[in-house]
Amino acid sequence: MMNEKKRMREEIAARLAALSKEARDAGSRRIAAKLYETEAWKQARTIGITISIDQEVDTYEIIRTAWKEGKRVAVPKCDRRTRTMTFRSIRDLSQLEIVYMNLREPIPSVTEAVDPAELDLLIVPGVAFTKTGGRLGYGGGYYDRFLAEYQGITAALAFSAQLMPAVPTEPHDQSVDLVLTEQ
Ligand SMILES: Nc1nc2c(c(=O)[nH]1)N(C=O)[C@@H](CNc1ccc(C(=O)N[C@@H](CCC(=O)O)C(=O)O)cc1)CN2
Numbered sequence: 001m002m003n004e005k006k007r008m009r010e011e012i013a014a015r016l017a018a019l020s021k022e023a024r025d026a027g028s029r030r031i032a033a034k035l036y037e038t039e040a041w042k043q044a045r046t047i048g049i050t051i052s053i054d055q056e057v058d059t060y061e062i063i064r065t066a067w068k069e070g071k072r073v074a075v076p077k078c079d080r081r082t083r084t085m086t087f088r089s090i091r092d093l094s095q096l097e098i099v100y101m102n103l104r105e106p107i108p109s110v111t112e113a114v115d116p117a118e119l120d121l122l123i124v125p126g127v128a129f130t131k132t133g134g135r136l137g138y139g140g141g142y143y144d145r146f147l148a149e150y151q152g153i154t155a156a157l158a159f160s161a162q163l164m165p166a167v168p169t170e171p172h173d174q175s176v177d178l179v180l181t182e183q
């Protein structure tokens with residue numbers, strides 16, 4: 001199972017590496033536009049979202065749009081010891097710091113924790129997805145743990161290159177409600 005997951009992560013990484021910066025930027029814009037049309041986005045007062053890196057769908061523009069629309073934006077802070085996450089609200093990007101692996105996280109001393117129950121919409125990152133919400137993550141288990149308790153709406157933003165007919169799943173794997181792609 002771990003090898004199956006590893007192989008799929010490598011395959012998707014290669015597919016994403018083959019996309020041009022232009023294709024990624026255009027794809028990200030279309031995905032964001034689709035997100036804004038969802039009822040979940042329109043209704044959400046507080047959203048949980050990651051700070052995108054590398055080959056991920058861009059979330060910076062989505063975060064700026066959320067702020068413009070008066071939404072509260074909460075981003076994850078990981079605890080590597082317990083492999084759990086806490087969401088903390090940010091008002092601007094200066095409240096972020098790079099902690100490890102190029103990942104930006106909220107600076108605890110200048111941000112406040114947000115109760116998971118207050119997240120109306122959670123944007124979930126991942127490597128591969130199925131159209132119906134099956135999800136393969138990066139292997140940290142952070143979102144599988146978080147989603148096991150989380151009750152709100154979840155959506156994933158993915159390039160169509162990240163869609164697979166099926167993803168390897170174990171009992172702890174959590175799916176998402178909605179997968180939005182550029183297509
Ligand atoms: N942009 C973005 N932010 C995100 C995520 C994401 O997928 N994308 N995450 C999605 O979950 C969380 C961070 N995920 C992480 C996953 C693994 C490790 C990690 O430390 N893994 C190994 C080393 C990695 C390796 O095997 O090479 C370790 O524990 O040392 C850390 C964070 C929260 N923030």
Ligand SMILES: Nc1ncnc2c1ncn2[C@@H]1O[C@H](COP(=O)(O)OP(=O)(O)OP(=O)(O)O)[C@@H](O)[C@H]1O
Nearest residue numbers: 005136137138139140141142143144145148172173
């Ligand atoms: N709810 C949970 N409770 C305890 N351990 C868990 C839970 N969810 C996942 N794990 C553990 O986390 C590790 C990573 O799981 P997996 O490879 O499925 O992560 P992933 O779905 O790729 O990661 P993520 O959810 O962070 O994106 C595994 O060792 C798994 O057993």
